[in-house]
Amino acid sequence: MSPEIAALNNPENLWAAETVYRPDLFQGKVALVSGAGSGIGRAVALLFARLGAKLVICGRTPEKLEVIAEFVRSKGGEVLVVPTNVREPEQVDALFKKAQAHYGRIDYTVNNAGGQFPQNAIDYAPKGWNAVINNNLNGTWLMMQRAAQHWREHGGPGSIVNIVVVIERGMPGVAHTVAARAGIIGATRTVAVEWAPLGVRVNCVAPGLTATEGLDVYPPEAQKEFPLANPLKRPGTPMEIAESVIYLSAGSGSFITGEVVTVDGGGKLWGELWTAGRPDYYRH
Numbered sequence: 444m445s446p447e448i449a450a451l452n453n454p455e456n457l458w459a460a461e462t463v464y465r466p467d468l469f470q471g472k473v474a475l476v477s478g479a480g481s482g483i484g485r486a487v488a489l490l491f492a493r494l495g496a497k498l499v500i501c502g503r504t505p506e507k508l509e510v511i512a513e514f515v516r517s518k519g520g521e522v523l524v525v526p527t528n529v530r531e532p533e534q535v536d537a538l539f540k541k542a543q544a545h546y547g548r549i550d551y552t553v554n555n556a557g558g559q560f561p562q563n564a565i566d567y568a569p570k571g572w573n574a575v576i577n578n579n580l581n582g583t584w585l586m587m588q589r590a591a592q593h594w595r596e597h598g599g600p601g602s603i604v605n606i607v608v609v610i611e612r613g614m615p616g617v618a619h620t621v622a623a624r625a626g627i628i629g630a631t632r633t634v635a636v637e638w639a640p641l642g643v644r645v646n647c648v649a650p651g652l653t654a655t656e657g658l659d660v661y662p663p664e665a666q667k668e669f670p671l672a673n674p675l676k677r678p679g680t681p682m683e684i685a686e687s688v689i690y691l692s693a694g695s696g697s698f699i700t701g702e703v704v705t706v707d708g709g710g711k712l713w714g715e716l717w718t719a720g721r722p723d724y725y726r727h
């Protein structure tokens with residue numbers, strides 16, 4: 444990870460970064476964030492906490508979550524850590540039960556946990572395809588369905604934000620994740636209608652290239668061309684993605700449901716993103 448990316452992801456820097464939101468926006472509220480031990484999930488969790496929310500954070504690696512929890516506690520915030528693999532229905536169920544037992548409420552769920560590996564689609568092994576579909580389609584679905592069941596049982600309102608990818612032009616090298624996220628976008632549009640009677644809004648944020656440690660999985664030749672990914676010629680910051688999640692979760696999003704907010708510096712309009720490296724055929 445470059446020093447610039449490390450600085451953008453540093454908890455102290457994220458805590459001090461300028462935000463357009465007022466400090467007591469989420470006073471008395473509880474936000475659940477998956478994949479909060481790194482990258483975008485960490486930035487989202489820290490912004491919720493800065494704005495007064497109590498946190499429930501999950502991910503598969505307890506050590507990463509504890510670092511974030513300790514940091515938030517050092518700032519006077521409250522955090523419940525529940526290590527969870529979002530692919531496992533029993534673990535997802537236990538997560539929501541523990542959160543309810545601890546705080547007596549959940550107001551916001553952000554389904555950020557996910558990821559993929561870059562490889563040309565023609566070479567995917569069935570196990571690789573399934574791993575990515577399980578993480579990003581099945582895992583996110585389990586989380587959003589369980590959140591809705593929570594609000595059906597305990598009363599709403601509730602807001603779900605799913606982190607997806609920009610699917611409009613496809614994305615060479617990560618067809619598996621594009622397929623999974625397209626499924627989540629379709630499900631989001633559908634359940635936004637089904638779950639409105641429960642007082643539940645469901646939306647997606649589609650980040651473009653974003654400066655997190657997650658980018659380390661891409662080969663150096665792909666990373667070298669990342670500035671060509673959008674007209675702004677830079678990656679987004681985790682804070683820029685976090686602010687868009689807050690926009691949809693808070694009162695600012697109260698008349699928005701079933702939507703995908705794209706935060707990609709215009710990458711869906713112009714830019715090239717060869718996540719597994721540029722094939723010779725497409726060299727200029």
Ligand SMILES: CCCCCCC/C=C/C(=O)SCCNC(=O)CCNC(=O)[C@H](O)C(C)(C)COP(=O)(O)OP(=O)(O)OC[C@H]1O[C@@H](n2cnc3c(N)ncnc32)[C@H](O)[C@@H]1OP(=O)(O)O
Pocket residue numbers: 557558559560561562568569570571572574575578608609617650651652653656657658660661665716717718
């Ligand atoms: C240009 C880039 C920017 C584009 C912007 C938009 C796109 C989105 C970008 C991001 O999301 S940034 C990063 C987010 N974070 C990550 O992606 C995390 C890193 N990835 C992973 O953790 C894994 O890739 C995973 C598969 C998602 C994890 O699942 P799991 O733990 O179940 O997998 P494994 O047991 O490790 O592997 C299972 C199976 O998958 C195949 N496989 C895994 N890695 C690779 C690889 N590098 N190349 C080829 N195939 C891979 C393989 O079949 C594995 O089975 P085995 O061979 O190990 O038996």
Ligand SMILES: NC(=O)C1=CN([C@@H]2O[C@H](COP(=O)(O)OP(=O)(O)OC[C@H]3O[C@@H](n4cnc5c(N)ncnc54)[C@H](OP(=O)(O)O)[C@@H]3O)[C@@H](O)[C@H]2O)C=CC1
Pocket residue numbers: 477478479480481482483484501502503504505507527528529530555556557558559578582606607608609649650651652653654655656657658
């Ligand atoms: N950075 C980018 O350019 C973009 C990222 N995204 C998406 O945004 C999200 C966050 O990515 P980013 O922060 O960059 O990358 P990271 O790899 O830093 O974050 C992914 C997080 O998800 C957690 N996670 C992965 N699988 C599971 C699982 N099965 N159960 C629970 N937690 C899991 C990981 O923790 P652990 O391994 O400990 O479980 C990790 O903390 C991902 O869904 C990613 O695909 C979308 C577009 C662009």
